[in-house]
Each structure stands twice: as C-alpha cells, then as structure tokens.
Amino acid sequence: MTSTLTPKALIALPCAADPELFFPPTLAGVHAAQRICAACPLLAECARKVEGLELSGCVVASVWVEEPKDGQQADRAEQELARVAATGKPAAPADSSRAPVNKTHKWNDPEFQKQVVALREAGLSWARLTARLGVAVDTARSAYAAATGAESVGRAVFKPRTAPKRKSAAAADFQKRVVQLRLEEERSWRQIARLLDCAPQTAQIAYERLMAQAVA
Numbered sequence: 001m002t003s004t005l006t007p008k009a010l011i012a013l014p015c016a017a018d019p020e021l022f023f024p025p026t027l028a029g030v031h032a033a034q035r036i037c038a039a040c041p042l043l044a045e046c047a048r049k050v051e052g053l054e055l056s057g058c059v060v061a062s063v064w065v066e067e068p069k070d071g072q073q074a075d076r077a078e079q080e081l082a083r084v085a086a087t088g089k090p091a092a093p094a095d096s097s098r099a100p101v102n103k104t105h106k107w108n109d110p111e112f113q114k115q116v117v118a119l120r121e122a123g124l125s126w127a128r129l130t131a132r133l134g135v136a137v138d139t140a141r142s143a144y145a146a147a148t149g150a151e152s153v154g155r156a157v158f159k160p161r162t163a164p165k166r167k168s169a170a171a172a173d174f175q176k177r178v179v180q181l182r183l184e185e186e187r188s189w190r191q192i193a194r195l196l197d198c199a200p201q202t203a204q205i206a207y208e209r210l211m212a213q214a215v216a
Contacts, residue, residue, distance in 0.1 A: 013040065016205045022059045027099040033059035038090035047085035053190065053200060056131050057100065062090035066098055067134050107142035116143045126197050137197055175210040178203050 014036050015022055022037075024030045037043060037059060047061035055065045055077070061084050065077040080091045107113070112133075119129045130140050174196070181187040181195065182203075189200040196203065 013042070015040075015201070016208065019199075019201050019205060022201075023057060024059065025100055027094065027096060030059055030064050030094050030098075030100065034062050034064065034091065034093055037062035043090060044085050044088040047081045050081065051085075054127075054131070057134065058201075061085075064091070064094040064098060067100070107139050108146060109143070113143040113147035116140050117147045120144055125194055127194055141197075171206075172210075175206040178206045179210050182207055 021029075022033045024033055037046075040046065043061055047063070050060050057067050058065055061081055063077055063080040063084060065074075083089075084091055115133065116129065119132065124132070126137050126140060130137050133140065177196065178192060181192045182189075187195070189203055192203045193200040
C-alpha cells in the first residue's frame with residue numbers, strides 16, 4: 001500500500017517531528033510512544049515497511065522492540081509487527097517484564113571505554129557496537145575519543161573530549177547527503193545509516209524533509 005499522505009503531512013507526524021520519543025528510556029515512555037503509534041493513520045503500513053530492519057530499543061508501529069538479550073525479544077517483535085501489519089490493530093502495551101534496559105553507561109567510565117575500544121578494534125561498526133552495548137552512538141563515540149586520546153588505553157586516567165553532536169534530520173548538508181546516497185547511489189536505508197553513523201529513521205526523516213521542500 002502506498003501512503004495517501006503528502007510529504008508535508010508525513011514530516012508532521014510525531015515520529016518525524018520528534019523521533020527521540022520513540023527511543024524511550026522508561027516503561028512509561030514506551031507506553032506513551034505506543035499510544036501515539038496507535039492513533040497514527042499509517043500504523044499498518046509502518047509495520048510492513050520496517051520488516052527486515054535491524055531495530056532495537058525503540059517503539060515502531062506500536063510495537064516495543066526490546067534490546068537484544070537471547071533472541072526471543074527479536075522473534076516476539078517480529079511476530080507483533082506482522083500482526084499489526086495484517087490487522088491494522090495496535091500492539092498491547094508492554095508489561096513491566098519488558099521495561100527498557102537501564103542504560104547507566106557513562107562515556108567517562110574507564111571500564112566502558114575499554115569495552116568500546118576493544119569492540120572497535122574487533123571491527124564492529126558504530127551501529128553494531130551501540131546495539132551490543134545498549135547505548136547511544138554519541139556515548140560510544142565520546143568514550144572512544146576519550147580513551148584513544150589518552151597516553152595509554154589501559155590506564156585509568158583519560159583525556160576527555162567534547163562529545164560529538166548527533167546527526168540532525170533538519171541539517172541541510174545532512175539532508176543533501178542522504179538524498180545523494182539514496183537516489184544517485186541507490187543505497188538502502190541500512191547502508192545509509194551505517195555510512196553516516198545515524199539511525200535509519202533519522203536518514204529517512206532527512207530524506208522526506210528535503211523532498212517535501214522540493215515539491216513545495
């Protein structure tokens with residue numbers, strides 16, 4: 001099914017206007033995001049479009065996609081998304097046993113910095129690394145910068161650096177780069193996210209905003 005909403009209407013949706021709402025750190029936040037999704041006119045379409053995407057720690061199409069633990073979380077999320085896509089009915093509110101993982105990692109924690117450095121040296125991308133550790137990209141990158149800026153990664157004293165800014169879907173240069181990768185190089189959303197160190201949703205929002213401006 002193709003969306004009947006105009007590009008301007010699409011970027012006005014809550015998930016486009018404030019995507020951070022859909023990466024909640026608390027169970028109350030999960031329930032709030034689920035209620036927003038439940039009222040969305042594109043609920044079923046959204047559930048179909050995310051099929052096959054590697055999602056974690058977010059609410060999408062009213063389904064709470066938990067942090068990976070033992071594989072069962074991903075299977076449950078896939079089943080719930082398939083049900084939403086088929087019926088158009090929102091998923092049930094997540095229960096307390098599925099509350100978000102308490103992300104207490106700090107970029108200036110020496111042990112956490114060592115983990116980040118070890119995973120980067122093992123060849124993990126930022127996307128895979130942050131999914132494994134359950135942290136934001138900014139947190140992991142700041143920890144890595146602090147650790148590699150020290151005289152020795154194994155020492156407890158580090159030279160902290162300013163945390164990098166998050167990619168903004170509203171930034172003109174970022175939007176142009178996303179459109180270039182999508183249209184000229186025909187990259188998938190997952191490839192674009194890895195190339196630009198951002199979430200697939202952020203890249204999609206940036207693309208939709210620039211395209212909406214082009215047809216305005």
